[in-house]
Structure formats: structure tokens, C-alpha cells
Amino acid sequence: MLTLHDVTYAYRLGQRDIPILSGCSWTFEAGSFTAICAPSGSGKSTLLNILGLLDRPTRGTYLLNGQDTSQLGDRAQSALRARTLGFLFQNFRLVPDLSVQANVALALEIAGWPARDRAARACDLLEQVGLAERLQHFPPELSGGEAQRVALARALAPRPQVLLADEPTGNLDPANRERILALLSAFHADGGTLVMVTHDAAAARAASHQVTLQGGQVQPLAQAPVAAPVAVGEALV
Numbered sequence: 001m002l003t004l005h006d007v008t009y010a011y012r013l014g015q016r017d018i019p020i021l022s023g024c025s026w027t028f029e030a031g032s033f034t035a036i037c038a039p040s041g042s043g044k045s046t047l048l049n050i051l052g053l054l055d056r057p058t059r060g061t062y063l064l065n066g067q068d069t070s071q072l073g074d075r076a077q078s079a080l081r082a083r084t085l086g087f088l089f090q091n092f093r094l095v096p097d098l099s100v101q102a103n104v105a106l107a108l109e110i111a112g113w114p115a116r117d118r119a120a121r122a123c124d125l126l127e128q129v130g131l132a133e134r135l136q137h138f139p140p141e142l143s144g145g146e147a148q149r150v151a152l153a154r155a156l157a158p159r160p161q162v163l164l165a166d167e168p169t170g171n172l173d174p175a176n177r178e179r180i181l182a183l184l185s186a187f188h189a190d191g192g193t194l195v196m197v198t199h200d201a202a203a204a205r206a207a208s209h210q211v212t213l214q215g216g217q218v219q220p221l222a223q224a225p226v227a228a229p230v231a232v233g234e235a236l237v
């Protein structure tokens with residue numbers, strides 16, 4: 001369970017503070033699947049960075065599985081992140097001079113998987129995202145959609161309790177988009193907690209909860225997406 005309590009976050013620009021989150025309180029229940037649908041610049045990535053222990057709130061508390069993360073030093077936060085969280089970044093952040101398979105294996109190493117299991121597990125996940133033919137390729141040789149699928153394989157491989165996904169279907173064609181949504185739904189069905197930033201209405205409908213960011217706070221989405229079919233790539237906000 002991820003709980004934000006009265007969280008404020010501001011970027012420092014010169015002498016000025018730019019407030020992004022402001023008195024934000026919200027609980028993402030264990031096993032829930034939440035879609036965050038909000039306009040560009042509203043603070044979605046900032047929120048994911050806090051949930052992912054990549055940034056600390058300026059004020060307020062963030063509890064991860066009941067533990068107050070503000071009490072943890074940087075090393076303890078990194079260890080907790082490696083044990084608990086998977087992160088699919090908007091710009092993927094693959095290591096350019098490691099092969100696709102080695103990128104996924106590296107995530108397994110960081111999460112403490114034994115060396116003998118890493119290559120097979122990486123292979124399995126890359127097959128599931130449709131990249132069995134690309135194991136020995138390097139990130140600069142991949143299309144945007146392929147890099148995105150490697151990033152998802154890397155995030156899911158260590159079997160995290162929580163997956164934080166920033167626009168996971170953004171660069172994909174319809175077939176791959178369906179494949180990725182099926183993988184995300186399977187992660188949720190297996191009990192995983194999923195927080196997904198998306199502008200894609202159909203992806204948002206796969207979630208159990210839809211929220212937005214307004215005035216620096218998480219709010220329930222006023223008009224939950226209806227169950228009617230939506231064209232692939234239709235924008236929600």
C-alpha cells in the first residue's frame with residue numbers, strides 16, 4: 001500500500017520555488033490498479049518519482065507498506081526500491097551499451113536474483129513482450145516502441161510488488177499495445193499494485209481506479225471513462 005499524507009513538492013528554480021504537489025493525500029491500496037489521467041505539466045511524473053523513491057517530498061510523508069520513507073537514508077531507500085518497486089520511465093532509461101537481454105538481467109541482479117536464473121528470466125520476459133528476436137541487440141538499434149517494451153520487461157522481470165508505469169502504451173502500434181495492456185492486467189490479476197500515468201482512454205479503462213491531478217492534489221476522475229469502445233490512441237485528456 002502506498003500512502004501520501006499532506007505531501008508538498010516544489011522544484012527550486014533560481015531563488016523561486018515552483019510548487020507542483022500541494023497538500024496531496026492519497027492511498028493507493030495494495031493490489032489496486034490506478035490510472036492517473038491529467039494534463040501535461042500537472043505533475044504526474046513528479047508524483048511517480050516520489051512514489052518510486054526517486055525524489056523525496058519537500059514536506060509531508062510517504063508511507064510504503066506502512067513504513068515512513070522519510071525516516072530512511074538514501075541507501076535504505078535504494079534497497080527498498082530494489083526489493084519492492086518496478087519503474088517504467090517515460091524515456092525508458094535503458095543502458096545503451098548493454099544488450100537488451102543484459103539490460104533486463106541487470107535489473108534482476110540489482111533486485112538480488114541469483115546469477116544462474118537471470119538470463120532465462122530475462123529471455124522469458126522479452127519473449128512475453130514480443131522481443132525474442134532482439135535479445136542481443138543494443139538500445140540505440142531499437143525503435144521507440146521496442147525500447148518501451150524492453151523497459152517494461154526490465155520493470156516486470158524481478159516480480160516487483162508495485163509497478164509504476166509512465167505512459168506504458170504511448171509509442172505502440174495496436175497489436176503491441178494490446179500485448180502490453182494484457183501484461184499489465186496479468187500483473188494486476190496476480191496481486192500486483194499498479195500505478196499508471198496515461199493519456200490513453202482505453203488503457204485507463206483497464207484500471208480499477210481512475211484519478212487526476214488538480215491543484216497539486218490527487219482527485220478521483222470526475223467522469224470515469226465509459227465502457228463504450230474507444231479508438232486506439234484516443235486521447236483522454
Ligand SMILES: Nc1ncnc2c1ncn2[C@@H]1O[C@H](COP(=O)(O)OP(=O)(O)OP(=O)(O)O)[C@@H](O)[C@H]1O
Nearest residue numbers: 011012013018020039040041042043044045046047
Ligand atoms: N527539474 C525540474 N526543475 C524545474 N521544473 C521542473 C523540473 N521537472 C519538472 N518541472 C516542471 O514541473 C511541472 C510538472 O512536471 P511533470 O513532468 O511532473 O509533469 P507531467 O504531468 O508528468 O507532464 P507530461 O505529461 O508532459 O509528462 C512542469 O511544469 C515541469 O516543467
